[in-house]
Amino acid sequence: MVSFRKNETTAPVLHIGAVRKSFKNNLVLDNCSIDISENEIVTLLGPSGCGKTTLLRCIAGFLDADYGYINIDGQDMSNVPVNKRPVGVVFQSYALFPHLTVFQNILYPLRMLGTNRAEALNRVDKVLQTVSLKGFEKRFPSQLSGGQQQRVAIARVLVMEPRVLLLDEPFNALDAKLRSTMQVELRQLIKRLGRTAIFVTHDQEEALTMSDRVAIMRAGKIEQVATPDEIYDRPKTAYVAEFIGASNFLKAKVELSQIKLPDGQTLKTDYEGIVQVMVRPQNLSIEMSKTGNWRGTIIYQRNIGPLVEYHVETVEGANLKIVAARLESSLKFSDGSNVKINIINPELCIIFAL
Amino acid sequence: MTKAISNLKTKQPFFERLIDALLSGRGIWPAVPSLVVLIFVAVIPFIILLSLGFSNITISRGEIVSQTLTFDFLVNALTDPLYFTTFKRSLNLAISTTILCLIFGYPVAYLFIVGGKFTKRIILVLTIAPLLTSGIVRTYAWLVILGGRGVVNSTLLHLGVIEQPLRIMNTHWAVLIGMVQIHLPVMILPLIAVMSRHDSNLIEASENLGASRIGTLYTVILPLSSPGIGTGSALVFTLSYTTFVVPQILGGGNYLNAATMIYEQVVFSLEWSKGSVTSLILMITCLLVLVIIAIVTNYFSRWAKEQK
Numbered sequence: 256m257v258s259f260r261k262n263e264t265t266a267p268v269l270h271i272g273a274v275r276k277s278f279k280n281n282l283v284l285d286n287c288s289i290d291i292s293e294n295e296i297v298t299l300l301g302p303s304g305c306g307k308t309t310l311l312r313c314i315a316g317f318l319d320a321d322y323g324y325i326n327i328d329g330q331d332m333s334n335v336p337v338n339k340r341p342v343g344v345v346f347q348s349y350a351l352f353p354h355l356t357v358f359q360n361i362l363y364p365l366r367m368l369g370t371n372r373a374e375a376l377n378r379v380d381k382v383l384q385t386v387s388l389k390g391f392e393k394r395f396p397s398q399l400s401g402g403q404q405q406r407v408a409i410a411r412v413l414v415m416e417p418r419v420l421l422l423d424e425p426f427n428a429l430d431a432k433l434r435s436t437m438q439v440e441l442r443q444l445i446k447r448l449g450r451t452a453i454f455v456t457h458d459q460e461e462a463l464t465m466s467d468r469v470a471i472m473r474a475g476k477i478e479q480v481a482t483p484d485e486i487y488d489r490p491k492t493a494y495v496a497e498f499i500g501a502s503n504f505l506k507a508k509v510e511l512s513q514i515k516l517p518d519g520q521t522l523k524t525d526y527e528g529i530v531q532v533m534v535r536p537q538n539l540s541i542e543m544s545k546t547g548n549w550r551g552t553i554i555y556q557r558n559i560g561p562l563v564e565y566h567v568e569t570v571e572g573a574n575l576k577i578v579a580a581r582l583e584s585s586l587k588f589s590d591g592s593n594v595k596i597n598i599i600n601p602e603l604c605i606i607f608a609l
Numbered sequence: 610m611t612k613a614i615s616n617l618k619t620k621q622p623f624f625e626r627l628i629d630a631l632l633s634g635r636g637i638w639p640a641v642p643s644l645v646v647l648i649f650v651a652v653i654p655f656i657i658l659l660s661l662g663f664s665n666i667t668i669s670r671g672e673i674v675s676q677t678l679t680f681d682f683l684v685n686a687l688t689d690p691l692y693f694t695t696f697k698r699s700l701n702l703a704i705s706t707t708i709l710c711l712i713f714g715y716p717v718a719y720l721f722i723v724g725g726k727f728t729k730r731i732i733l734v735l736t737i738a739p740l741l742t743s744g745i746v747r748t749y750a751w752l753v754i755l756g757g758r759g760v761v762n763s764t765l766l767h768l769g770v771i772e773q774p775l776r777i778m779n780t781h782w783a784v785l786i787g788m789v790q791i792h793l794p795v796m797i798l799p800l801i802a803v804m805s806r807h808d809s810n811l812i813e814a815s816e817n818l819g820a821s822r823i824g825t826l827y828t829v830i831l832p833l834s835s836p837g838i839g840t841g842s843a844l845v846f847t848l849s850y851t852t853f854v855v856p857q858i859l860g861g862g863n864y865l866n867a868a869t870m871i872y873e874q875v876v877f878s879l880e881w882s883k884g885s886v887t888s889l890i891l892m893i894t895c896l897l898v899l900v901i902i903a904i905v906t907n908y909f910s911r912w913a914k915e916q917k
Contacts (some may be wrong), residue, residue, distance in 0.1 A: 317813055337816040338824075350814035353807070354832045355911040363828070367819035386723055415818065 264328060267453045269314070271418050274323035276309055283309045285475040286318070291419075291451060295530045296442065297480075298426070298454040298462040301472035303327070310472075311421050314453070315344050327418055331551070338367070343412030345422040349404050351396035357407050358383075358392035364415040368565050378414055386410045401429050402437060413448065420445065420452035424460060438464045459499050463487070471495045493607045496533045503539070503575050505532045506609070517569075519548040520601045526608055533605040536578040540597045543567060543588070547595030551575065553588055567596065692870075692887070696894065699867040702781075703850035703898075703902040706788040710796040710845045711838065713789065718837070719801035719830065723812065736794045736801075744791055748858045752778065753786045755859070779861030787859045788849050795848060796841040803837030804830070836913060839906025843899055850895050867891045879894030 267290035276284040279604055283306045291297050299307040312318040316337040325332045327341055351606065353359050361382060365375035383389050386406040396404055405425060412420060425441070426434045437608040442465050445452050454465055462469045463483040469495075470480040479491040490496035507514045508529055514522045516532070524530065544550075551569040556579075565588065573597065588594065598604065621629070621854070628637045662682055686692050712823045721732045739747060755777040762774040777783050811833070812906045814824040853868035860869075867887065875884035907914075 315813075315817055317817075337813070338819050340817075344692070344814065344817045346810045346814060348808050348810055350808055351816070352811060352829060352833075354829075354910075362822075364818035367815075367821075367824055367828075411818065455746065493821035579642055 267291055268295075268328060269453075270324060270329075271314070271324040272324035272326075274310065274313060274320045274325065276313060276318065276320050276322075282349070283475050284313070287323070287472075287477050289470055289477060289480055293451055294446070294449050295468065296445060296452045296454065296466045298456060298466035298469045299472055300456055300459060300462040300469055302498075303568050305472040307457075307472050308423060308477040311344075311423055311453065311455050312436055313556065314419070314455050315342050316340050333579075341418040341419050343415055343417035345405075345408045345412055345420070345425050347424045347427050348409040349396075349425075349601070351404060351407055351429070353394075353396055356392060357388060357394050357396070360396065360407055361411045361414050361498055364411065368415070374471050382410045382414045384413075385413065385448070402433050405429065405437065409444075412509070413450075416449065422452060422454045424456055426455070426456075427459070434461075435464070441465070463499070469499075469599070471498060488603075490533075490605060493531055493533065494607060496607070501535045501536050501576050501578070503536065505534065505573070506530075507532050514606070516598055516601060516604070517549040517571075520598060522601045522604060522606070524606050526606055529609050531607045531609050533607065534598060535603065536564065536576040538577065539577040539600050540579065540599050541567065541577055541588070541594040542597070543592060544595035545593050549596040551594055551596055552592055553592045554593060555590055556588065567594065569596065658885050658888060661881050662883075662889055663843055664882070666882070683883045683889075686883070686886045686890060691719075692890070695865050695870050696867055696890065698865065699850055700892075700894070700898075702784065702788065702866060703846050703852075705785055706792055706849040707796075707842050709785070709789045710793050711842060714793055714796035714800060714841065715834075716840075717797050718804055718834070719826070721801050721807070722804045722830075732797075732801075736797050739790075744854055747791055747859070748787055748855050751783065751790070751859055755783050755786065778859065779863065781860075781864070783859040784856050784864055787855045788852065791855060792845045792849055795844045799840040799844065800834060800837040803840070804834045807833050832909065835906060835909035839902055839910070843902045843906075846898060846902065847895060851891060851896070852917045 269291040271287060271289045271291075274284055274287045275282070279362060280471060285306075285392075286307075286428040287310055289297070301307050308573075313320045314332075316335065319333070334350060344399065353365065354364065358379065361379045362375060365378060370378070381388060383392065388403065388406055388410060391399065391403065391407075399407065405428070408425070410539065429437060435529065438461055454462070456462055456465075463486075466483060468480055469483055469486050471478045471486065473494055479486060479495050481489075486495065486499050490499060495545060498501050505517065506529060507516070509524055509527050510523065512523060514524055514530065514532065516522055522532070541551075543554075549569065554566045554568050554574075557564040557566070562578050562579050563581050565579070566578055567575045577596070631641060632639070660676075663678060663680065665675075665677045665679045665681075666673055717732060717736070721729055724732070752759070756762070757774045757776070757778065759778075762771075762776065765771045766774065777786075811829055812825055815829045816822075820828060821893045851868055852866070853872060856864045856866045856869055857872075865873075868891070871887045871891070874880045874887060
């Protein structure tokens with residue numbers, strides 16, 4: 256948060272202002288605005304079809320926005336052709352040239368830019384070192400593993416030293432374990448090189464791991480842009496809350512600026528009428544009891560490594576997700592147990608107008 | 610368990626086991642039916658044909674009475690200048706057809722891969738539709754277009770570009786035009802097949818990496834389509850080197866290429882041995898060119914071999 260405020264004073268590297276794009280009569284991007292500062296990693300997060308890839312393609316120049324600005328370093332990009340934009344794209348499929356070796360793939364942009372041979376070789380060598388692909392120069396892309404292919408794709412873009420890196424779901428083709436290692440590695444690499452980057456993903460965990468800020472997109476609009484912590488702890492809308500992390504929504508009535516939570520505790524609010532209260536699963540606790548204000552039955556338990564996720568049906572018929580650390584004490588529940596539900600900290604509940 | 614299964618298999622009747630083997634997809638079994646047919650309709654007739662070219666045959670009352678080995682027909686063919694000029698003409702025609710098909714076909718295939726859904730559909734229909742009519746019909750259509758009072762001549766006369774009708778029919782040019790048109794789909798289809806196999810992001814990637822449209826064409830699209838260029842060229846060359854219909858119709862019966870020569874030797878002069886030797890030379894020279902095409906194609910698509 257602190258480093259971010261410092262950046263706010265400098266001009267943004269990438270300015271996207273009121274970008275609109277439609278295909279035929281289908282509005283895909285609706286008034287998207289976001290400024291991205293030097294060295295910042297921003298993720299565009301949203302379900303498929305929300306327009307995140309379209310926005311990325313507009314920035315790269317593969318698509319022309321119908322309306323709005325895309326500026327890089329204050330320069331309007333609308334009349335700059337794809338091959339002249341200071342932007343490097345890592346494709347979901349990596350799009351490595353199958354007829355070129357690793358070395359030739361990475362040299363390609365420098366060949367196209369007409370960099371002199373000696374400097375080009377030097378830069379390729381450096382980049383190969385950065386992504387630790389030394390010794391793989393002579394291989395063809397098809398002879399590499401998925402993780403190695405991804406590193407070639409990144410190296411090929413880095414060697415151009417673009418102002419903005421655009422990464423379109425770069426981890427999709429990797430298996431789960433490699434994915435999480437590569438996420439951390441790639442973030443560290445981009446930070447070390449001091450690059451500005453935009454990720455596109457539909458994976459919330461990836462977004463929270465990778466980015467300085469997350470932009471949540473919904474039906475062509477940017478719903479909220481904030482740091483991962485802020486997005487998680489203070490979602491602006493119910494949509495954001497539901498998209499990031501698991502959440503439970505409870506309906507409640509405001510009486511005298513107060514909400515009476517089902518477990519008996521109260522919560523102050525400025526809202527009026529019927530509202531939605533969002534409680535994260537880890538903010539709920541259960542104990543074996545047949546009495547209490549808020550009771551329910553465990554329908555099933557899901558073992559997720561260090562955590563146990565309980566699915567509880569309340570007496571009123573609502574379904575709740577409750578997460579607890581996997582400790583001796585929390586393992587005593589069996590399916591069908593009657594439990595008493597408590598909200599651990601009511602202050603952490605978020606209220607949304609219905 | 611495995612033992613039980615193998616026991617079961619050995620008890621199957623021969624016919625069922627044969628069907629199993631044919632459908633197994635292992636070894637050469639799936640190719641067996643077509644191999645059997647090929648042996649009867651291609652290999653055996655070919656051996657008979659060859660034997661004709663190298664034997665002195667005496668026929669009496671419709672029956673072969675004596676057959677002795679001779680190389681006279683081969684020596685005769687190799688020393689006769691008529692053979693040389695005829696084969697040179699065939700080769701010339703086939704190579705020009707192949708090159709022209711490539712020149713006209715490549716842009717169409719390129720348009721296919723960069724074009725939208727509608728463009729793709731139109732190109733496919735236009736490429737495949739001519740194949741639905743017979744080559745003879747398509748060749749006769751050129752008579753209407755290129756003839757003395759054909760569409761081309763009457764238009765040019767009408768516009769005052771020429772005063773006398775051009776003589777296009779029955780020339781080398783008429784044959785070449787017909788050949789290119791007939792064989793164009795055979796070039797375009799393998800090109801499209803190979804070119805659309807690649808990740809469509811490659812073109813965007815190369816532009817993003819600083820390549821212009823032309824740069825992308827030369828450094829990405831062209832090298833990646835080399836297997837298609839090779840296949841298309843080999844097919845068009847083989848078909849046009851051995852073609853018979855087009856030269857016969859558009860050449861007006863006096864355009865002698867290898868195939869028409871064989872036809873005349875066998876059908877008109879009834880010199881089967883000569884025809885056999887000519888066929889042999891046609892086949893061997895054709896194979897030689899195919900080998901050259903294969904070597905060149907392999908050189909340009911070395912990368913494809915490295916694929917897993």
